[in-house]
Amino acid sequence: MALDIVEFSKQVGVSTATVSRAFSGRGRISDKTRERILEEARRVGFTPNVHASRLNLKRTSQIGLFYSFSEEPIFDYYNMELAQEIAKAAEKRGQALHLELSRSGKSNEDRLRQLTHGAALDGIIVVVDGRASGARLLESIRGCPAVVVTSKPWSPVGKEIVVELDVFTGMAEAVRDLASQGHERIGFIDTAANGGKSAGFSRIMREVGLRVDPKIIIEGSISFADGQKAFHQLAPQQPSAILCATDILAMGALNEASGMGLRVPQDISLVGMDDLAFAAYTTPSLSTVGIPRSQIAKTAIDSILSQLDDEESEKPRASARHVIGSYYVPRSSIGPRS
């Protein structure tokens, strides 16, 4: 770690400029000297200091990912699976993803500001739970290229780029599938995260021509245990099928069904949402609704990078809105109404 570019360039017998060019790939340099320098660097173990480099370049090749909701952001399997996709997409574009795992700082604004402060990041992907809070977060990091990911409808606040996730197209497919199998009395276990989806559920039910019974809609659930509890409450109301706003909730519900001696899907059908990896392997395997994560990831990363390009070429900024729809995956947790 003692070796710096000045010392190293002396050893090789070139200037620091030449060493810098050898590593960066920028500027003109002969193949021969570049190779000699890189070879020698490997031999003596020299690597340019990234902080000095970033101080000059004003680029870090690091993109942040920030989840603004959920008590235990990193605990959430969905967030993790999405983060993984985003990391892949970032990597394809030569960027590293910096996943914010901390919960320090009292408010989301503080945490986010801390993450982006001092030019630590080239850009940031902020997953928000609604327009109001999202707008506040954006405000706190103005100047840093950002894209907002939200599952609620969004109308522009300023010139932000938004990736809007529409779970309702897939959810409608699920409801129609259930209806086609004779289900009419369909319950809903809603998540507390992200503002909930029960309004959309009710709309879909009406569109499909089914009655909405508020008594079989439970809101504010998050954890596996919440899913169990909600199912326990719902079951006596005798819905013939239940949609759950997340796969986590559905897994809790599956577990509770078995605990109550109810067979899935013979006695009751169950559908989750998120299409997490484990959903295909619950007992029975869980029908679910997914939003293509790789597409969310690609859209978000591409947006950040094009903002950076535009900034450089001083193009005027325009707001943009990308809507990503969802799909339905039927599995053995649903069956005809008994």
Place this chain on the structure above:
Amino acid sequence: MALDIVEFSKQVGVSTATVSRAFSGRGRISDKTRERILEEARRVGFTPNVHASRLNLKRTSQIGLFYSFSEEPIFDYYNMELAQEIAKAAEKRGQALHLELSRSGKSNEDRLRQLTHGAALDGIIVVVDGRASGARLLESIRGCPAVVVTSKPWSPVGKEIVVELDVFTGMAEAVRDLASQGHERIGFIDTAANGGKSAGFSRIMREVGLRVDPKIIIEGSISFADGQKAFHQLAPQQPSAILCATDILAMGALNEASGMGLRVPQDISLVGMDDLAFAAYTTPSLSTVGIPRSQIAKTAIDSILSQLDDEESEKPRASARHVIGSYYVPRSSIGPRS
């Protein structure tokens, strides 16, 4: 972002040194001026550039976490839950965790070197799958404070700090519990990750006085689907209980059992390992063996930080080895032998 410390300090009417002291908390400064500076910084939106700062301090307050095995490092629920714990522990000590989510670079050595290169990190936690590969990885980042996390026995290569995870204490508890419920013919579905655990399983079986039948030991499994497949192969051999080297495998096995019309635990008992969050909510809920993740995390972070301290005070380095044992969590996936 245009505002730098020179410009900002002029606006406040103090020197850059004073501004620096206000932000860092280091050096003497009167409460009054500090507050005035911080207040003004908030007002005009000034934050010191982190790269310039790190270039000076030679500290980044970032600790890396690197998983050297697993094809899909970030896909793995266990890795994620561990990462979360480590992030918490890091935060308590004022450090941020940088989780390596990328897979670029052909070899692990390259990826790791890229992560730690150029003083980007204060230290790194490397989760390895054996001593040989671990030693090679350490070699590639010599100079960077590191701690090795491994679930295989480790003898010192140099002066490295090792956190050794011993899953076998908890596994022995599980086997004894099964034995006490009349099980004798116990199968094992081993993981490909981390070099496998079947040798330890066999040893425990012998210690408990049970016969080891190689025909009911399956190695090299990773995914949920592998767990299904392995269970499918094992079932005809009629073990009365099966241990799985991970909860992922056990969940696949549970699913397959149900697919084959076998009841758990009436027809066959099943035990997983890792104590993942979902294990309590499978159907039936999964008995498992865990290693206290918060303890792994705390030990690893503390080790890195004390290496940094020792470096500063030029204390001689000594190797160290921390062994963390495991616990057994019985749940409804096991029962008396039928």
Place this chain on the structure above:
DNA sequence: CTGAAAGCGCTTACAG
């Protein structure tokens, strides 16, 4: 293609 030198935006030892 290569080098000398100014500059990136902080931090801190030193002097007051």
Place this chain on the structure above:
DNA sequence: CTGAAAGCGCTTACAG
């Protein structure tokens, strides 16, 4: 307690 100035280790416009 505060400031002037050297220094952290790179990068690149400029000159050759």
